[in-house]
Amino acid sequence: EVQLVESGGGLVQPGGSLRLSCAASKFTFSNYWMGWVRQAPGKGLEWVANIKHDGSEKYYVDSVKGRFTISRDNPKSSVYLQMNSLRDGDTAVYYCARWIVAHGGFDYWGQGTLVTVSS
Amino acid sequence: EIVLTQSPATLSLSPGERATLSCRASQSVSSSLVWYQQKPGQAPRLLIYDASNRAAGIPDRFSGSGSGTDFTLTISSLEPEDFAVYYCQQRNNWYTFGQGTKLEIK
Numbered sequence: 204e205v206q207l208v209e210s211g212g213g214l215v216q217p218g219g220s221l222r223l224s225c226a227a228s229k230f231t232f233s234n235y236w237m238g239w240v241r242q243a244p245g246k247g248l249e250w251v252a253n254i255k256h257d258g259s260e261k262y263y264v265d266s267v268k269g270r271f272t273i274s275r276d277n278p279k280s281s282v283y284l285q286m287n288s289l290r291d292g293d294t295a296v297y298y299c300a301r302w303i304v305a306h307g308g309f310d311y312w313g314q315g316t317l318v319t320v321s322s
Numbered sequence: 323e324i325v326l327t328q329s330p331a332t333l334s335l336s337p338g339e340r341a342t343l344s345c346r347a348s349q350s351v352s353s354s355l356v357w358y359q360q361k362p363g364q365a366p367r368l369l370i371y372d373a374s375n376r377a378a379g380i381p382d383r384f385s386g387s388g389s390g391t392d393f394t395l396t397i398s399s400l401e402p403e404d405f406a407v408y409y410c411q412q413r414n415n416w417y418t419f420g421q422g423t424k425l426e427i428k
Contacts, residue, residue, distance in 0.1 A: 240366075248358075248366065248409055250417040264416070298365055306372050307413025308356035312365035 205230045205311040207299045212316030215289055219320070223284040225299030225313055232280040233257070236302040238309060239273065239284050241295035241318075249295075253302055254282065266292075289320045324348055326410050326420035334428040341397040343423045345410035350390045354414040357386055357395045360422075361406045369408075370395065400425075 211223040225237070238253040252263045252273040261273050272285040282299060296317050300309035325348040335341055345355065353373040358366040368377040370386035373393055383398045397404055405427050410420040 247421045248360075248411070248419040250411075250419070253417075262416075300365075303371070306356065306375070307354055307417065308358075308368055308371045308377075308411065309366070310368045310377065312367075314365055 205301065207301065207311060207313035209297065209299050209313045209316040212297065212318045214319045214321065216322050217290060217320055219289050220285070220287045221289065221318060223286065223297055223299075223316060223318070225282045225284075227280045227282070227299075227301075230301070233277040236304055237273075237275060237282040238300050238302045239282075240298045240300055240309065240312075241293075242298070242315075243292075243295045246295075251297070252284065286318070289318075291320050294318060294320045324351060324412055324415045324418055326412055326418055328408075328410060328420035328423045330423060331421075332424045332426060334426050335400055336428045337400050337402055339400050341395075341400055341404070341425055343395040343397075343408055343425070345388075345393040345395070345420050347391045347393075347412060349415075351412040351414035353389045354412055355386070355388065355393045356411045356413070358409045358411065359404075359406045360409065366409065397425075402427075 206228045208226045239251040254273045270288045275282045296315040298315045299313040301311040327346045329344045355373045357370040360366040374386045385396045387394050407422045409422050
């Protein structure tokens with residue numbers, strides 16, 4: 204069964220930085236697009252970023268452009284989200300998920316990692 | 323940005339009843355519509371893709387329909403484990419989610 208395990212969440216002050224990691228296993232990581240989706244406490248889901256299987260294309264929701272960077276390391280089967288200039292509104296559980304090009308949905312998700320931006 | 327509006331916000335039904343959940347898009351998304359189920363403390367689970375195709379391992383009591391701007395997720399006979407929050411998501415113009423429908427036990 205596909206596994207995605209996030210790490211790196213925590214408490215950070217406004218303006219600070221954090222790097223999330225997602226370790227993938229039980230599938231051929233280099234064949235798939237990956238993405239990050241977040242969920243603020245008690246709220247709905249928001250797509251954050253996607254990255255192509257070879258890292259050559261990256262896409263972001265407008266609210267994080269210029270502040271967040273998605274990257275991947277295929278030999279390590281890992282995807283990352285570097286988050287800079289964090290704001291209160293970035294507080295959320297961040298999920299790593301496998302994105303399927305054919306239908307545009309996320310078919311496997313990690314358990315999520317909580318990022319809290321607060322002074 | 324394409325806005326997805328789900329209704330109702332909360333649906334109260336009993337096990338064995340039929341559930342009908344709606345997702346309306348602010349502009350056409352063709353059939354590029356996905357449904358997820360999320361239980362408390364868990365990650366979302368893919369149910370339906372391309373509006374009407376069940377994902378692997380999803381029971382056939384779940385079905386999706388619609389195209390263009392109006393979509394429906396139907397659960398034919400509710401099981402206790404189906405009570406959860408359901409989200410729709412489009413991929414026609416970037417990726418946006420609806421605000422969710424909470425399906426609760428009556």
